[in-house]
Structures are given as structure tokens and as C-alpha cells.
Amino acid sequence: MPLVKQGRITTDLFVDVADGAELPGDGAILVTAERFLADPEALLRRAGKTGVVWPNNRDLDELVPYLDRIAAVALVFPTFRDGRAYSQARLLRERHGYDGELRATGQILRDQFVFMTRAGFDAFEVKKDADADAFAETMKRYSVFYQPTGDGRVTALHRRMQLRHSESAGQ
């Protein structure tokens, strides 16, 4: 499954570590929420980066105290019709100020890229190679956005207001 990060297909440096499995030396790891919460300090003391796979039905409050020391949060889309992780993503970015990697995992198709990016995701475990290849192109699908989110894209309303200002300034 290709990983798209910063707009490009890239090698996944994180290794998924199953619950109970031995930790690899100093490499970057992704662990489950249970494993992480069982002994967060021990994991965060390692030299390697720690990422957590957070289920879409678990309250973020338990994760929030560790956000500044976590390298990656992977949010889950069990099917792409289950949109709970969009809310989690926005809360992590916009309310809790999380600025590490925010990864979308599960059934990820190209048709979600724009929504996900707007919600704060910057890494995508894409199901199909063709979709991963089409990432950059797909992100160009839209140039107009109605809602303000944490991604900083200027909304249609703002553009209209700016236009009005510049028009009235020019008179």
C-alpha cells in the first residue's frame, strides 16, 4: 500500500508493531492506542519516533497530553463511508495544535484526498496505486472552498470580501 506524504509517494519509515510484539531497535514505530497508553513514557523514551494508531471511536482526551512528543497519529477509516476521523483530525489540528504527521489509514481512495487535506491530514496510506499516482492531480480538482478549516485555504466568502474592499478602494 503506497504512502503519500507531502504530496509524493514515499517510503514509509514507520514500522507497524503489533501488540505484544518486540520493539525494533531505534526505528520509527506505529503502535495501537492500547499499547501506547499501557506505558506511554517507556515508548516515548526510545530514541526512535513513536506514532499511534488511534481508533475513530475513542475519545482524543487520552491522547492529548502526549501530542507534543508524538511523531505521528494515524486515524482510521474502516470503510470510506465512516467519516468520524475527519472530526478527530480537525480537533487534533485546530483545537489541540498538533503539528506532527497526521496519517489517514484504511479505505483511502483519491476521492477523499481534498476533504482529508482540508481536515488536516498530511499523510495517506492509499489503497490503490493508481490513486496514489494521481495525488497531485487530484488535489488540483478544486480551487474554491466554502468552509474555513485549519488548512488555511482562503474561503469563497473571504475572497468576495477582499474583492469588495479592493473595488471600493479603487474608486
Added chain:
Amino acid sequence: MYAYDELDRTLINERVSEFRDQVKRRLSGELTEDEFKLLRLQNGVYLQLHAYMFRVAIPYGTLSSKQLRRFAHVARRYDRGYGHFTTRQNIQFNWIKLAELPDALADLAEVGIHAMQTSGNNMRNVTSDQWAGVAPGEVEDPRIWSELIRQHTTLHPEFSFLPRKFKIAITASEHDRAAIKIHDIGLRLHKNADGETGFEVLVGGGLGRTPFIAKTIKPFVHGRDILSYIEAILRVYNQYGRRDNIYKARIKILVHELGIEKFAKEVEEEWNQMGDSELRLDYAAIEEVRSRFSYPPYEKLPHMPDELKRAAHDPLFERWRKNSVSPHKVQGYSIVTLSLKPVGGPPGDATAEQMDALADLADKYSFGEIRVGHEQNLALPHVAKRDLPQLFKALDRLGLATPNVNLVTDIIACPGLDYCSLANARSIPIAQELTRRFANHDTADLIGRLHINISGCINACGHHHVGHIGILGVEKNGEEFYQITIGGRADENAQLGTLIGPAVPYAEVADVIEDIVEAYLALRDRPEELFVDTVKRLGVEPIRERVYATR
């Protein structure tokens, strides 16, 4: 009318391109049917019994003549020459080909029409009063707010994959023509003591398998905060709404299971945490949208023009005028409702020829504007009273002057088993039979206001729960049976109907309805007491006794 600017047009065109790519990927096999299903549903495309069905949005029920002509074009070019107006200010085309859908969408996009979120588990087309902006006594035009919400809910990055569909309706009149109490969010526009515009927010209404009337979650949310408040409701719903069972996934179930107080508390907490976000609408932002609504240059006209006095001698005109013409906020003008319920016809259908001709009439008599209401009728919102006699003749020729608005034959019905893959029973033939039974307009007048709503299955697209008489098709041992309820209503006093007796087979439905109406005529206090008020006063029992005594 709302005028789309370059940004609105760009977004619609970008959506068409995206959908074109999605169809291409489906046709090439790159997308599985399961994957494509969700993508097509996001854009109003259902797979029905015989073909794809294509549902197009008419936001808050406002259409220009140009847009209506384009519907006629789509009906003719891509369908079988007609379209079907639904109960949620949409139009459906029933025989569209998948490969041609992108072209149909592109044709519609040219006139600012789209199909975004007319189906699927997202925020659906925002609906409002079909008399918005012209109804006497309205607090203010609710379409300004409808449009702000329409934009905010279009391709929303957080709420496009909700547990289930989500419908918002807005009214700004005392009499609720938008049925806000049967919506996921209902907004009643009103002013606070300081004269500021805001909304009573209702939540958790909906019909279907488990019907609920919406409850008030907050009596007043200031207009500037309405987007953030809606967003708070949706965020709570998106996270906590049930996803394990499609029949328990609507927000009404979450509200019911938590209780309105607890749900309100969750929303309030979320809303407080959102704080003063970018969602707050400042005055200039609201005015920006308001400025793009244009209103007709009304003339100063007499209240009672000579043309109208002369036409009063024509009994056919008078009957139509009394039934279909309503007061306008501007003197000398009227709102004209056009019945899409001809005797023997399927409710809500219009042919391409009717649509084209009506577009011409709108240009001539209604400043190029047409409205669509949830009762599956159309309206011309700005007709000068002096033009009414001419308009009547033209509408009559088109078959659009049936004087049965709000009467027993003005039936709301879903497509039922004739088209729909979910249906258990037929709806349209029941409606057609009833219009024949009550074809005598004098009888219908005598009966007075009476709403019959028919659904072909428990999903309740025909809003049977809130019909004065509700008819629900069910299947019993492979046969079509119908449950009948009475006493429901969808207005500001919204209420669910009560079952009157055991389900009856297809062939007996019209007889039972006739008996119910007979019983009402015998039991009503005085001719002005409406059916629904008689049921309220007496309860179901006296009517049940009369109807089922001989059965």
C-alpha cells in the same frame, strides 16, 4: 433570485469534472460498484428498479425561467420527456443513462444548477418556504440564510461522510410551509428583544421507520453564530451518531437515546470550545450574500384591478383564483400556486413541454421566477393581479390550473413500486385512483383542506406520518397492503398520525379513504372545521367506528 458569481460557478464546474472522472473510472472498471455507489450517491445518482435515477437540487425552492428551461432540455435530451418534483425541492429524472450523466450535469451547471448532496450520507439540499421573500408578514427573507448555509454545507470537509443523511429546513413565517419539524435541523427565523435576527433551533425531527417531531435545542441562536452552532451539532452527531445500524443512524435516534437535555449539553460544550471561530458571520459577510439576491421592480398597482373585477363573472376562473391564488406582501400582486396534481396523473410530474411553457409564462407574468414547494407543486411568486385572468387561461391550456391546491386530491406521493427499488407497494396508482374518486371539484371544495400523503414503504418519502390522512404501503405474504393513519400534520403544529385500523389490500384503499372522508363530513362541527381539527377534537375512535363497522 440569487446570482451565482464566478466562484460559485467555478465550484460547480469543478464538481462536474470530478464526477466525470468518477464515472469514467467506474466504466473502465477501476472503481468497484461498491466504491462507485457511494460516490454517485454524493451527487444524486441512485440505481432504481429500471434505470439510474438522477436527483437535482433546487436550493430553497427558487428557480429562474432559464433554469426551468434547462430542466426541460435535460428531460428531453437525456430522459423520457418529463421530470418529477419531490418533497424536498428537488427534481428527479428517472431514465438517465450513466454514460450521459456527466453531460447532463454539465448542461445544468451552465445555468448554476447542480446535484451535489441530493443523496448520500451528507448534508442535503437546504430547503425553505416556497413563498420566501413574498409572503406577507414574513420576518425576513429566509433565503439569505439558506444560501449561507447552502454554501457552508457544500462539499464540507468534515461532514461529507455522516452516519446518515442530514436535512436542514428554514422558515421565517408564523405558518410553517417548510415542514421544519420533520427535519434533522429545523430553523425558525425570528428576532430577539433587541430586534436582532436569529433562530430557534430544532433538532432530531424525521420520518422513516422511527418518526420523531423535532425538539427545540436552543430558543435563540444569533444569526452571526448560526454556522458555528450548526457545526457543533454536526460534530457531536458525526462522532456519536450510530453507525452500526442504518435504521438507527439518523440524528433523531441519537437525540432520542441521549434525551434532548443531554444532547443539548454536548452541543453547548462543543460550541463553547469552538469559541469565536472564523465561522462567525460579521455584518458585511451577511450583507455580501444579501446583495446578490435581487428583487423584482414591482409597480404601484391597485389592490383590485378592473381585469379582476371583470373576470369574477367567470366561475371557473373564480374557483381557481380562490383555490390557487394567495396574498402577496406587495399590493396588487399575488402568489400563484400551480397544481402538479391533475386528475388521474402522477403527483409532482411535469413534462418538458409544460416546463418550457411555464418558463415563458414566468418571464411574462412573474419576473422570470418560479418556486417549488414540498407539496410537489410549483408557484409563480410575483404575478400582478391584473394578469391573473390571462395567466389562468394559459395555465389551463397547459393542464396546470387544476383548482385542488391543499384539497383532497393535492396528494403527496413517493414514486413507489413503479420506480423505486426500496418500495413494498405502489403509491402512484393509489394517488391516481383517489384523484378520480374526488374528481368533482365542488365536492373537494366542500371537504376543504385535507392533505393525503402516500409512501410505498417505511422509508416514508411520501411523508405519510404527517399527512392529515397517511397511507403507507407494506407487503404481506407477497401482496400490497396499506396502513392508514389520520390526524398527522407537518406545519408549525406538527404531529404524527394515528393508525385507524388494520391494513387494507390495494383494491380497498380508495374505498376506505372515501369512508374516512364521509365520516369526517358527518362528524365535523361546522363546515369550517378542517379534517385535522375534527380528528383532534374527537380522537380517532369515532371515525374508526364508522369506517370499520361494516368491514
